[in-house]
Amino acid sequence: MKKWKLALIVATVFTLVIAGCSKDGNQGAPTNNGEQNQQGAKKDVSIKMFNFKVEIAEALNNLVDEYEKETGVKVEVETHGGGEDYGALLKAELASGSEPEIFNNGGYVGLIPYMDRATDLTDEAWAKDLIESSKNPTMVDGKLYGMPMNVEGYGIIYNKSLFEQAGITEEPKNLSQLKEAVEKLNAEGITPFMATNEWWSLGMHLVNVGLANQPDPQKFIEDVKAGNATFKDNEIFKQWLDLVDLIFNNAQKDKMTSDYASQIANFSAGKAAMMLQGNWTQADIDKIDPHLQLGVLPAPINDNEGSVLIGVPSNYIVNSKSDHPEEAKNFLNWLVTSETGKTFVSKEFKFIPALTNIEATENDIGQIAVAIQDKSPTALGWYWDLFPDGVSQGFGAAMQEYLGAQISGQQLLEKLDKSVEDIVKQ
Missing domain, CATH: 3.40.190.10 (Periplasmic binding protein-like II)
Known part of the structure; x- marks a missing residue:
């Protein structure tokens, strides 16, 4: 099967943005002292993800189960979307004093109300693999404040x-x-x-x-x-x-x-x-x-x-006001660098990846995405x-x-x- 020409998909749509430099990072989820956690060892850490993508809710729950098995860190997923007003529910969640470690945001003007919480992700290891134009929605003053979910x-x-x-x-x-x-x-x-x-x-x-x-x-x-x-x-x-x-x-x-x-x-x-x-x-x-x-x-x-x-439908924002923002960054890094995470992105979520290091074949993401790719110019x-x-x-x-x-x-x-x-x- 042919690999996706991902740059082609978005090159005709967005204006390219030059982002800051990236640094290499450790694979897997590190512990607080920077050493990789022993696989499967239970950690007394739980992070919350506020998800709007109802189509992947079941697969996402399966994914976080795999993450807990591999790292010992529990990720609680709360999904709101479809007929629900995700933005209003997220605001209510934050107003109640709950601070999920990760939440979805469309970027651009939609990011402005959350800039006091958005963590700078410019130097995360995966940032160097992003399609440049996929960074646009969460680029502010040359810094990247979100991980694009997909294209x-x-x-x-x-x-x-x-x-x-x-x-x-x-x-x-x-x-x-x-x-x-x-x-x-x-x-x-x-x-x-x-x-x-x-x-x-x-x-x-x-x-x-x-x-x-x-x-x-x-x-x-x-x-x-x-x-x-x-x-x-x-x-x-x-x-x-x-x-x-x-x-x-x-x-x-x-x-x-x-x-x-x-x-x-x-x-x-x-x-x-x-x-x-x-x-x-x-x-x-x-x-x-x-x-x-x-x-x-x-x-x-x-x-x-x-x-x-x-376009880019949404971005993962790491909440700096949450209890465990570093664990949230670890999870996102694992999502796009581990074999388990990358397999879920393409084969289970059926996403057109926003990162060039994730391969997706026609069998992975389906004929609808193939047809859209064919008309991308x-x-x-x-x-x-x-x-x-x-x-x-x-x-x-x-x-x-x-x-x-x-x-x-x-x-x-x-x-x-x-x-x-x-x-x-x-």
Whole structure:
């Protein structure tokens, strides 16, 4: 199997950042005096990890069991995600006086409220192996404050068998071609899209399609935050509504009550031909039908060729205010340098690794990631983390109203503007 050309995946999406130098470190989890702990020897240490990645919750629990066997250090994992508001739950956790040693954070402006806790990881042994552009979300003043969890991509995942059944012989590349495919699917009695009501899928992933298609996404976002631009007057977002309408108007009847789990289960069972999702769904799909033949379409907003969207979904932050930040760093080092940890990253989590020292074959990470990698030269980026915390939740609420046909397209765009305005004014 070929190895992933990981630099290719992200080189077209991010601006490269020159990071500080790294130093070599000891493999394995050292004890307080720097010597490696005897394998399996119980240490009177327990650290906590606040995890938002629900897709890997089971595998992550298995991983920390292996870590305890090898090092004697217990890692307690608390997972919140999917329909839960991870950011609000993390804030509540910290406000209660609990300080998890490791927590997830998207970086960029989302990191600002946690800079008083974020530990400088620039000189960790694994930092030298990071894809340079994967450092961007947690680089502040030339220092690295997070370990990128992985690289991910999303687009319109489709069922090849259902496309064949509908007589669709070529992958749609633009919106007109996608509309033609929808018509063929409907004519065959096949539900075109399996939608979800999850705020994060709607408010982050779907809204991001409009953001990423801006001539200069970061400038547009800064202008919106400053009150110098709006969604309702933006031509790109007016075109983006055509894609949203195509998905919502050709989705399953119970779309308003379909959470992430039901979306994946029903799509995997062949109840719809397409869904807007990413390579993180591969493990859940495989549990239902590991033989399902899948591809990934770009997400187009007009008659120009669309793009898949690639980025770093989250980063591991080491909490300097926790009881055992050094043990947290030891765990992260083990995760990406030990054979056990690296195997979990690629084969169990099915991650596209953010580090060049972790090899991942097509069999490891699945056909969805392969399809995304094939389209990476024209990929666009992820921009929702450039908004303050709470904005994407507002986007999600507005999108849910539109999904339920409670507001018009113009009202949706106005509500996107208000979501930004309400947070920025605070």
